[in-house]
Amino acid sequence: MCRIARTMTLILVLSPIGFAQVNQTMLPNYDTYTTLSGDANNNIYQTVVVEGTTTGSCTQTITVVCGPYGQTCTYTYTYQSCLTATHTPTITNKLGTAGGTTTGPAVSPFSWLSYQTTTVYHASPGQDVPSTTQASVVCSVVGPIFNPPPVPEHIAIATVVLATATQNPGTGTDCYPGEDCTNPAICNTMSSCTAATSPPTCTGPKQIKDASPVRPCSQCDLASYALG
């Protein structure tokens, strides 16, 4: 019996990988999203979101073969520093001279973390506005666990010439020259065509370029939106 036990001890020390199975690790899963938008007053809004969690537990379970007939033994170990560890989000959200780096609330390691900041910058059309964004999550025990590289960009407001169009309230469609629109409504303005994406994002209706023929409100003429 003594001899078998000594042999087993030697095997376990020399060949741990073949016999031991650890069934727990810390698995970081995080997302980040940066979005730009603008309004009719030449304000640029830059929002950065970071979300996610780490899965796992503070307890490590190790299973080893511990008997001559393949019997297994399971041992558990609790990492005390893990129980008091925190995960902290940090966002860099710079737009021109506005914004900076901010730190969100620290949460326990396995909590769902959700943090976002928005930076607002008032720009002139055509002005070159440098932007830097980055989101990271730092563990108080092991350091950064989510740390994608910063994203430097340059933003400019597109200059456009806009006019109103008329809309047939009965059909909701635009009135073309010569069309008889009774009781027409004026198209709403669409600020996204005047602001802050590079190149301009013109996904919406309700404004048209002052050109002939009049385009439907639902169309956006990208060619007419020159930067600067």
Add this chain to the structure above:
Amino acid sequence: MRPLRLMFVAVLLTSAAFSQVSSNNPPMDMSRTASSYVDGSQHPELVPDNVAYRLFFVAVAQEPNPAADKEAVQNAQLLKLGFSAKDMESTKRVLEDFKVQYDNLVSRFNDSSQVAMQAGDAADYSAFSSQADALVAYTREKLKQRVSADAMHKLDLLVQSEKSNMKMVRTTRAH
């Protein structure tokens, strides 16, 4: 008894050698994990719709009666969609519901994860993830009912294009 003690010591050594971490640190052992980093600016097609819509909703949704500065941000974010005033208002209401339910979901998960951690167990992340995905799907469905088909099409176009501004890290245990 002595052989048994030796075995126990051996097991501890085995554990230390295998885990490759200091005894007081959590098991952040990446050697047996597979980590994938998706940069949406390079591969937007690798950002799943449920992740993209969740991030978009989280960025845009506001609580009912938001402060003026938050409302200004939301208005600018929604203007990109080019919705009609009616669709815009409907979208705001649906996103209010999303925010309330999402915050509750996160709060419940965080409470349960705290309890699980203290008990030495793992939090039920897969359940949370499923519920979050279900809430995103429900919100999309509700939007579909409340706004025009044209608006839904524009929303999808925008979210798909916004994938290029998303990044994600997924880590799984390697087998």
